[in-house]
Amino acid sequence: MSLSQSIDFDLDLINRYNTAGPRYTSYPTAVQFHEGFGAERYAEIARETNASGRPLSLYFHIPFCDTVCFYCACNKVVTKDRTKAKPYLDRLYKEMAMQGALFDKNRPVTQLHWGGGTPTFISHDEMTELMGKTAEHFGLLDDDTGEYSIEIDPREVDDSTLGLLRKLGFNRISLGVQDFDEKVQKSVNRVQSESLVLGVLEEARSLGFRSTSVDLIYGLPHQDRKTFGDTIEKIIKVDPARISVFNYAHLPDRFKPQRRIEEEALPSPGEKLAMLQQTIQQLTEAGYVYIGMDHFAKPDDELAVAQRDHTLYRNFQGYSTHSNCDLVGLGSTSVGVVGNSYSQNHHDLEKYFQCIDDGKLAVFRGVELDADDVLRRDVITRLICHFELAFEDVEKVHGIKFTDYFARELKELKPMEDDGLLKVSGNTITVQPAGRLLIRNICMTFDRYLREATEQRFSRVI
Numbered sequence: 001m002s003l004s005q006s007i008d009f010d011l012d013l014i015n016r017y018n019t020a021g022p023r024y025t026s027y028p029t030a031v032q033f034h035e036g037f038g039a040e041r042y043a044e045i046a047r048e049t050n051a052s053g054r055p056l057s058l059y060f061h062i063p064f065c066d067t068v069c070f071y072c073a074c075n076k077v078v079t080k081d082r083t084k085a086k087p088y089l090d091r092l093y094k095e096m097a098m099q100g101a102l103f104d105k106n107r108p109v110t111q112l113h114w115g116g117g118t119p120t121f122i123s124h125d126e127m128t129e130l131m132g133k134t135a136e137h138f139g140l141l142d143d144d145t146g147e148y149s150i151e152i153d154p155r156e157v158d159d160s161t162l163g164l165l166r167k168l169g170f171n172r173i174s175l176g177v178q179d180f181d182e183k184v185q186k187s188v189n190r191v192q193s194e195s196l197v198l199g200v201l202e203e204a205r206s207l208g209f210r211s212t213s214v215d216l217i218y219g220l221p222h223q224d225r226k227t228f229g230d231t232i233e234k235i236i237k238v239d240p241a242r243i244s245v246f247n248y249a250h251l252p253d254r255f256k257p258q259r260r261i262e263e264e265a266l267p268s269p270g271e272k273l274a275m276l277q278q279t280i281q282q283l284t285e286a287g288y289v290y291i292g293m294d295h296f297a298k299p300d301d302e303l304a305v306a307q308r309d310h311t312l313y314r315n316f317q318g319y320s321t322h323s324n325c326d327l328v329g330l331g332s333t334s335v336g337v338v339g340n341s342y343s344q345n346h347h348d349l350e351k352y353f354q355c356i357d358d359g360k361l362a363v364f365r366g367v368e369l370d371a372d373d374v375l376r377r378d379v380i381t382r383l384i385c386h387f388e389l390a391f392e393d394v395e396k397v398h399g400i401k402f403t404d405y406f407a408r409e410l411k412e413l414k415p416m417e418d419d420g421l422l423k424v425s426g427n428t429i430t431v432q433p434a435g436r437l438l439i440r441n442i443c444m445t446f447d448r449y450l451r452e453a454t455e456q457r458f459s460r461v462i
């Protein structure tokens with residue numbers, strides 16, 4: 001393992017730097033999206049990107065779930081009524097026709113993702129139709145070289161689902177597992193047996209899915225080091241290429257389903273940190289490398305290879321190996337990253353339907369990046385993906401003198417350097433093993449909007 005992929009768990013530092021901050025799946029973050037940016041400007045920018053010939057990445061949001069998980073913070077519609085999918089998919093096809101007309105058909109779709117909600121909520125016929133319609137409007141690859149992935153709820157899979165998905169062109173799955181402990185599962189209303197989950201993973205492998213990814217959550221009711229440690233051990237045995245371990249944030253005022261979580265049964269902050277520390281130890285001992293934020297991967301997985309080669313990228317779906325794409329968001333809530341802009345569709349299904357029925361794109365807000373945003377996004381992406389940044393590389397792309405442009409930021413990094421989180425030597429910033437879990441704090445130094453918000457707060461107080 002290279003130095004840049006090793007990780008130190010320093011409890012004292014973690015406690016000291018434990019502040020809330022963005023996860024930087026975008027920069028500027030969604031807080032900066034505004035309704036002054038709408039469908040017309042989005043369409044202009046989309047057409048302009050055709051000159052680049054860049055590949056496309058497509059994201060489809062399927063918002064339905066059969067039952068609610070109490071920890072959920074996603075945008076979804078909980079219903080047992082499967083007929084609800086059809087009117088939604090009809091709008092999605094119309095949106096696809098409008099979006100598809102903006103982009104040259106010869107731009108290859110190197111990345112495609114179905115997320116939710118629960119993408120496997122829709123029927124097999126609907127899955128086939130959705131992929132078929134996509135091929136009518138976009139240049140899908142048919143040689144299995146793309147990164148085509150889907151989020152799987154193991155409870156929504158029957159004997160033929162995975163085979164069908166593979167046939168439709170998917171070659172990666174991510175599986176929501178969370179925890180195998182029955183008491184924990186019951187307390188969050190997501191009961192799925194271990195044999196079901198392990199069966200799905202094994203079947204995916206035998207069908208030739210290239211990468212299997214498992215999502216776990218720590219910080220749920222009734223969890224402790226013992227229960228969570230057992231879950232990790234069982235997952236390690238089935239050997240998925242990627243494992244994500246998310247921290248449950250209990251915010252019942254913001255997310256209604258979380259009000260049904262038994263607060264007294266939540267682990268203490270100290271126990272949560274102990275679970276995290278134990279998880280890191282278990283996974284690294286089993287040969288996984290820490291990619292960053294909540295993600296671990298096998299050393300030969302594309303993500304780990306891309307991190308070593310400095311080609312790793314981060315977007316709304318997490319880490320990715322496809323940096324040079326325009327991301328087209330389809331469906332309610334979806335976010336697009338096209339040219340130097342972010343754009344988002346209506347969350348509300350009624351509003352989304354109304355726009356599409358009126359023959360308009362459903363983009364209701366977004367932001368265009370200026371040169372400073374593009375530069376800072378590049379700096380944050382390099383740090384969060386590679387834990388290393390050579391001033392020269394940034395200077396070449398953006399035509400600035402790094403030490404002049406970021407003089408203030410470099411000064412602000414000094415206390416973190418003294419704490420051993422990073423090293424600034426010569427013309428390079430290198431995040432140290434103790435700083436890798438705190439990468440958000442390092443990135444926050446380069447976030448102009450956070451600084452402006454802090455300055456405004458202070459001036460108000462004074």
Ligand code: SF4
Nearest residue numbers: 065068069072074117
């Ligand atoms: S966690 Fe996923 S499956 Fe559960 S309610 Fe939320 S979106 Fe649906």
